[in-house]
Amino acid sequence: MVDDQPPTSNPDAKKILGFDHKTFLKNLTSKPGVYQMYDKNGAILYVGKAKNLKKRVSSYFRGSGLTTKTVALVSRIHNIEITVAPSEAEALVLEHNLIKAQKPPFNILLRDDKSFPYIYLSDGEDHPRLSLHRGSKKKRGRYFGPFPNVSAVRESLNFLQKVFGVRQCEDSVYRNRTRPCLLYQIERCSGPCVNKISDHDYAADVEQTALFLEGKNDNLHQSLVTLMERASSDLHFEQAAIYRDRITALRQVQAQQVMEAGQRNMDIIACAIAPGASCVHRLYVRQGRVVGSKNYYPKNKLDNSEADILSAFVSHSYLGDSGMDVPPYVVLSHPIPDAQALAEAIELHSHRKIQMTANVRTYRAKWLVMAEQAAKLNLQARLNSAHTLEQRYEALQEALAADETPGRIECFDISHSSGESTVASCVVFDQNGPVKSDYRRFNITDITAGDDYAAMEQALNRRYSRLQKEGKQLPGLLLIDGGKGQLSKARHVMAELGIQEVELIGVAKGTTRKPGFETLIRADGSEMILASDSPALHLIQQVRDEAHRFAITGHKQRRDQKRRTSTLENIPGIGPKRRKELLQFFGGLQEVMRASADDLAKVPSISKKMAEEVYTSLHSE
Incomplete structure (x- = not known):
């Protein structure tokens, strides 16, 4: 869309x-x-x-x-x-x-078009083989997966080799063996190629392997316990020890599963977007266990929403011929408008029903939170990568026609609720990304409530007078979140402090007040509008958004702390004990506020004179 x-x-x-x-x-x-x-x-x-x-x-x-x-x-x-x-x-x-x-240039494109890896268990042989498989599933046998990457497959194969000993060698090697190989010597293979294990016992090992790969751990555990007890009763203690070791290994791998619930197969897919970039994170849940995850960075040429990107991603993943299995259940971070049509199309294509939802609870909600956080963090890491930042800094230098790239960028923003608990933020970026140790917040006081210009002036004065006094590094570029009024205050402060080497840019929201339409105002009053896909604009947006986030967080903390403080705490002579008695006597602060001086004097520990002082304090300007 x-x-x-x-x-x-x-x-x-x-x-x-x-x-x-x-x-x-x-x-x-x-x-x-x-x-x-x-x-x-x-x-x-x-x-x-x-x-x-x-x-x-x-x-x-x-x-x-x-x-x-x-x-x-x-x-x-x-x-x-x-x-x-x-x-x-x-x-x-x-x-x-x-x-x-x-591959149209204006569509959302996902470049990762490789087939997903599987674990393949052959069939129709005396001694089936385990192996990694990628591509079309034409060979006779069973396929377990998909796995997010080859490393996850190799890790699983290594565990299966140690525990169950099912062969993983090539068929050509297996058919030409005349004596056991090294894997048999180190107890990683049961040696079916030279008849070191009976066909019946090997088939049992294969079946146990399949149970593990299907996630039927309870069935596998019960089966191993039964076999161990039977072997022990028959005085086959070596065989009983083998089953005991398998039970121990199984318990260990279950303990390592951080997330495990139910027996469902599902994909958890979350999307995060930023100016000029997006990230889709997929969690793979198989038989109720999170078996892996993978990140995708689709190209988003039209600044599509999260829902649009997810719709294109689901379509690409489950309608393609990449070998991706269609899970019966898909959890999305954002609801997509064409979910029903997409589910019908997937069923038409794969002959499998699929249910998509963005409204989940319990363990699925926890998985979704994991995926959402991963998408945001990975996107931020990509934006802050050296290559991306270098490109954006170079583009900013070109856009500003500067002799060199600004080595240090600082940005200020103001946040308040109708003038209450005003907080200014200052964030700092260099060519390696955010310098969070240099972030600062300023609690703004002694101004008219809601006066953003005065708040900006106070924050800038406090910031740069201190930097000058301490002889610390000044920024090469100072961004002011606001229009000409805020920029004028910044020019005034810098002139008063005698700072001339810092370039000033005001970042004003466009007529729609949406990302991509910002107007950049320079210190001389000239205006500049960068293309919405400009890397320079993306860097400015990234810094501005971080200043906005940092200011809002500080404002909310200050506001909430203030609201948690009782009005009674500021009245002289009213300590914790009297405060408690007042609140208990009237049933809450609102009733205390409504009470007259005579009503307040009815509280046992409050004298008439103190009651008048409390009433005056509560109702004073």
Whole structure:
């Protein structure tokens, strides 16, 4: 989806179109289907699906309400081709196939198209083999997974080799053995190639391996206990010891499972977005156990929402031919509008039912929180990576036409609730990312409530007069979250302090007050608007958003602390004991506030004179 964005005025939309859209729309069907947008050279721009083609395609050509990036897409359209589908679900399948084949630049694209690894247990042989498998599942046997990566498969195979001893050697090696290999010597294989184990016992080991891979640990544990007791009763103590060791290993691996509940297979998928970047984190839950996770960083050319990215991700993952199994249950961090159609399309494609939800409780809610936190942290790490920051700093230097990149950036923001508990924040970035040890908060006092200009002036004065006094490093670039008024205060403070080497930039919100439409105001009053996909703007947004977060956190802490403090605590002569008696006598602070001086004097420990003082204090200006 590309038009579910904040509205902006677009009076020149009709002038930039490259073909006769009015005639095209007049003859367009209202049936479900897929539309493909092409430029003047015949190159694909965008592929989309629609429940109603006429309504959906018409939305691109309205006179207002389109984002800047959508206008850029529409301005390049030279031709649109339509494919009608029997249903919205089948349109979704077709959309997925076209996106995968054509890779349109304006669609959300996921580059990781490799098949997922599995553990393969062969079948139809006297001595089945365990191995890693990736690709189409054509061979006869059982496939367990998918696993998030090859390392997880190798770790599992290593455990299975130590515990159950099922062979993992290539068939060519197995058929040509005449004596046991080294794995048999170190007790990692039971040696079926040279008949060191009977077919019956080997089949039992294979079955136990399968039970473990299916997550049926309770069944496996009970089976091993029965076998151990039987072997012990038959005086086969060596065999009983083998079963005992397997039980111990099984308990250890169960203890290592941090998250385990139920017996379901499901995927937990969370999305986090930031200016110019996004991260999707997937947790793999198999048989009630979290077996791994994986991060994806889809390209988001149109600043799509989390719901749009998740919809494209689910479509890519479960409608593709990458070998990804479709779990019966998928938990999403954000509800997606086309969930029902997407579920129908997946069932049509894979012949498996799938349930998608963003509303979960108990252990699934805990898993979802894990995935959401991981998505946010991994996205932040990617944004703060040396390569990304270097690109953004270089782009900022170019945008500001500076001789060198600003080595240190500081940003100020103000936060309050209708003037209450005003807090200013200062965050610091250098070319390695946030310098959190240099972050500062300022509790603003002695100003008119709600006066952001005065709050900004006070915070800047306190910050830079102290830096000057202590001889500490000044920033190369100072960002002020606000417009010309706040920037004017910053210029005044810097002039008063004699600081001339710091470049000042005001970051004013655009008319829509949405990310991507900021206006940058320089110290000389000139304004600059960077493209919404500019790495320089993304760096400024990142620093500004961090200052905003830091200010809000400080304001909430100060406000909550103030509200937790009883009004009675500031009255002379009213200590903890009298405070408790007042509250108990009247049943709460509100009733104390309503009480007259005579009513207050009825409290045993409150004299008439003290009652008058309490009443005066509670009702004074």
